Amino acid sequence: MTSILLSMLVLGVLGGIFGGLLAFASEIFHVDVDPKQAAVREVLAGANCGGCGYPGCDGYAAAVAKGEAPCNRCVAGGAETAAKVAEIMGASVDAAEKMVAFVPCSGSAGVAEMRFNYTGPQDCQAAMLFGGKSNKLCTFACIGLGNCVNACQFGAMHIENGVAKVDRSKCVGCGACVDVCPKNIVKLIPESQKIMPACSNKDKGAAAMKMCSVGCIGCMKCQRECPSGAITVKEFLAQIDPAKCTQCGHCAEVCPRHIITTLK
């Protein structure tokens, strides 16, 4: 009899203590959920189409509320929804410019040196399984098997001669291609930015030269010649700051490797 009472007592007390501690802890460690998130979720189309590049409408609403995503990503809702979201988030976000995808690689077939002739499944991730490197000698090169093409819901990407290209007129800037690229080279750039170095190679000049006849060798010529100081060479790779670039195109003329290109 005592053991029954004792066990009831022990479990009751233990449960009571844990329950009390949890209730207490939930007060102390309370994290507020942004009320804006719920409001944004209300006005979205609610189709969970994934066109925004986030996992469902809830994921996108959370990202918008945190200020990580622009207001105009809801493809299904269109301009009307974008206006409502912008209203909830305040007018300042309206100024956010439309972004488009860009693949900084020019290493098409015959230009980039090959590591091996890949004949496996036509999937970039599969090609990466060979020691984490891919078919091209340059470890920063586009593999060209089209994971981004498959991920694009808007038909804005295609493979041209072994390198992925973006059709800027179709791209909505959802970033789905950015997420699937196993090389992490695809990036989003402002639509107005027309001049970009089409290379991602961060190896030293001599090494880059051996791998690809159109790779950035980090010669710094563009950085010196740029009249507006928009180009910096970091890790042997030219990078353009869209905020400073005036789209004059001078860098494209002086680049000895002809990798700074003017986008259509």
Added chain:
Amino acid sequence: MLSSIIQISLGAILINNFIFSQFLGCCPFLGCSNKVDTAVGMGLAVVFVMGLASAICWVINEYILVALHLEFLQTLAFILVIAALVQFVEMFLKKMVPSLYSALGIFLPLITTNCAVLGVVLLNVQNNYNFIESLVYGITGGIGFLLAIVLFASVRERVEFAEYPECFRGFSICLVSAALVALAFMGFSGMAIPV
């Protein structure tokens, strides 16, 4: 002391691996091994919770259950401790270490139902481990789980691109490859570490 710790560690990680020779925690092992990244997240969360649960359950067992001669309540009391502990750790991480919280994500609450965690605390009692030994057994048991799930996730990532008969597609090939990986771990069985 040191030799017994080494013995426990190697035993928990390789010889008596929780998944491959004790068949505990198979549900998350099959459920969270689609990608190496998620497998690492799940594995680390298990290491964390198993270590913590071992330590706390040892204290509860020694100073409450054994002291009051209520050993038959072990399973029930330990489940209570684990469930409360996971809830608490989740709240704590969400507030204090949001980066770790978002990295572990959904895996943390899922661990409540991971039988490897209950298994480790019950085995601690069964083997008469002291506090340090329990803690070591909990952490290394978690590491064994981490090793197993990461190995299996890498196998699955490759199997996804392999060409195998249509009838094996989906979960069947997953179970077949799990069996083959477990078979490899059979190589360790029966090994003894000299003390």
